[in-house]
Amino acid sequence: MDPHRHLDDELSSLRDRVLLLGGEAEQALERAMYALTERDSEVARDVLDHDDRVDHLEVEIDRQCIDIIALRQPAARDLRFVISVAKMAPVLERIADHACNIARAALDLNNEPELKSVLGLGRMADHALKMLRSALDAFTSGDAIVAREIIKSDTEINDLYNHTFHRLIELMVTEPATATRDARLLFVAKHLERIGDYVTDICELTVYMAEAAFIKHSN
Amino acid sequence: MPVQVEAPRIQTRDQRPASASGTEVRDKTKVAVKDLNFFYGRTQALHNISLEIPERIVMAFIGPSGCGKSTFLRTLNRMNDVIPATRVAGQVLIDDRDIYAPGTDVVELRRRVGMVFQKSNPFPKSIFENVAYGLRINRVTSSSSELAGRVEEALKDAALWNEVKDRLKTSALSLSGGQQQRLCIARALAIRPEVLLMDEPASALDPIATSKIEELIFDLKKQYTIVIVTHNMQQAARVSDTTAFFLLGKLIEVNTTEKMFTAPNEKLTEDYITGRFG
Numbered sequence: 001m002d003p004h005r006h007l008d009d010e011l012s013s014l015r016d017r018v019l020l021l022g023g024e025a026e027q028a029l030e031r032a033m034y035a036l037t038e039r040d041s042e043v044a045r046d047v048l049d050h051d052d053r054v055d056h057l058e059v060e061i062d063r064q065c066i067d068i069i070a071l072r073q074p075a076a077r078d079l080r081f082v083i084s085v086a087k088m089a090p091v092l093e094r095i096a097d098h099a100c101n102i103a104r105a106a107l108d109l110n111n112e113p114e115l116k117s118v119l120g121l122g123r124m125a126d127h128a129l130k131m132l133r134s135a136l137d138a139f140t141s142g143d144a145i146v147a148r149e150i151i152k153s154d155t156e157i158n159d160l161y162n163h164t165f166h167r168l169i170e171l172m173v174t175e176p177a178t179a180t181r182d183a184r185l186l187f188v189a190k191h192l193e194r195i196g197d198y199v200t201d202i203c204e205l206t207v208y209m210a211e212a213a214f215i216k217h218s219n
Numbered sequence: 220m221p222v223q224v225e226a227p228r229i230q231t232r233d234q235r236p237a238s239a240s241g242t243e244v245r246d247k248t249k250v251a252v253k254d255l256n257f258f259y260g261r262t263q264a265l266h267n268i269s270l271e272i273p274e275r276i277v278m279a280f281i282g283p284s285g286c287g288k289s290t291f292l293r294t295l296n297r298m299n300d301v302i303p304a305t306r307v308a309g310q311v312l313i314d315d316r317d318i319y320a321p322g323t324d325v326v327e328l329r330r331r332v333g334m335v336f337q338k339s340n341p342f343p344k345s346i347f348e349n350v351a352y353g354l355r356i357n358r359v360t361s362s363s364s365e366l367a368g369r370v371e372e373a374l375k376d377a378a379l380w381n382e383v384k385d386r387l388k389t390s391a392l393s394l395s396g397g398q399q400q401r402l403c404i405a406r407a408l409a410i411r412p413e414v415l416l417m418d419e420p421a422s423a424l425d426p427i428a429t430s431k432i433e434e435l436i437f438d439l440k441k442q443y444t445i446v447i448v449t450h451n452m453q454q455a456a457r458v459s460d461t462t463a464f465f466l467l468g469k470l471i472e473v474n475t476t477e478k479m480f481t482a483p484n485e486k487l488t489e490d491y492i493t494g495r496f497g
Contacts, residue, residue, distance in 0.1 A: 076483055
């Protein structure tokens with residue numbers, strides 16, 4: 001009998017749960033952007049309703065990490081995995097929170113005339129989603145090389161944000177009548193930019209998990 | 220294949236300057252082991268061990284049963300000499316002097332390198348006499364007041380004084396298991412050793428007594444170089460600055476304890492630390 005089977009089972013269950021949370025965050029973002037670009041308020045409300053499940057999952061993961069540390073006293077790679085998950089869960093929950101904020105913006109904007117500038121946010125959202133999916137894949141496979149590549153790609157989302165920011169400011173100046181709606185889109189852009197930062201955090205945790213290297217704040 | 224470690228230099232977790240001026244860094248090597256091999260008859264128990272133990276740190280030896288960690292510990296004060304048909308090759312240098320060199324005074328060596336065993340072994344004498352015993356046979360003290368002072372000092376160093384100061388003449392066998400073990404530590408400390416070897420000193424104790432021993436070890440390292448063998452990896456993590464992992468008589472890895480328990484260099488170490496060994 002493998003005396004370590006119980007810990008392996010618990011680590012495996014923890015991995016499943018954090019990936020489930022990652023999937024929820026990913027879906028929340030995808031659906032919030034759909035609600036915004038397709039002007040579908042029903043979907044936006046669904047994203048908001050679903051947030052309780054995300055919060056619940058985060059708490060479950062917190063508890064499971066504490067239980068494993070207290071009862072199993074993991075060390076070395078097991079410890080790094082549990083610590084990474086414990087730090088990753090709130091990051092994923094915050095990504096889902098940003099998705100909820102985008103859904104709220106969609107609910108407001110969907111009651112107003114359509115803005116063409118909404119479409120400009122699509123590229124940002126696509127990139128944020130791609131980063132998030134790749135980051136979760138890299139975490140699953142413990143691939144620090146891919147995680148580092150994803151971190152580098154955050155500059156792309158930052159560039160898109162700067163471009164979108166200036167474009168929306170221009171629109172506010174040239175078409176003051178749409179300024180309130182443009183301001184809402186500015187917030188959406190900021191949410192997407194922050195999601196890029198959070199994905200970077202996830203990748204830094206993957207590098208720590210795989211290589212025991214602290215790369216946070218290392219520029 | 221296990222990786223042979225070439226007498227690594229250890230950066231301890233608190234390498235503070237030893238002097239107020241901050242110029243002297245506390246990393247002097249107290250014990251240096253070079254290419255040590257040890258045999259029980261024809262059976263080789265230790266293979267080419269090389270290791271340096273800096274002064275005034277706690278180094279833990281970990282590894283599965285039969286890996287040679289206790290055998291290695293006992294080579295550091297020649298306790299294996301008392302076992303028939305054993306043979307040692309290589310060098311163990313304490314302060315740069317080989318303890319296996321011809322002419323070494325083994326009694327003097329064991330005064331400098333004290334030992335505490337797994338099972339507490341107080342003499343069937345009073346608490347006072349247990350601690351005074353080593354001082355008397357070594358003729359360390361010249362007066363009864365000096366003797367009493369040294370006994371008190373040792374009992375204080377072993378964090379036992381407050382519990383026994385009013386009953387020094389009662390039998391040591393009346394003490395609890397944890398107190399008996401601390402008494403044995405006091406007995407070892409009384410003759411002011413430079414190195415203290417501990418072979419699973421808390422394995423027979425309850426959590427509270429274990430905690431007291433661990434706190435004691437933490438305090439003692441300010442004055443002594445301590446080497447502890449333990450099966451309890453969490454204990455190694457709690458009390459030691461550096462940890463050495465042994466397997467099948469070989470030293471697989473020696474590293475700072477933080478590194479050992481979060482990101483060991485060797486896969487064999489990682490497998491053992493995470494319980495996936497074997």
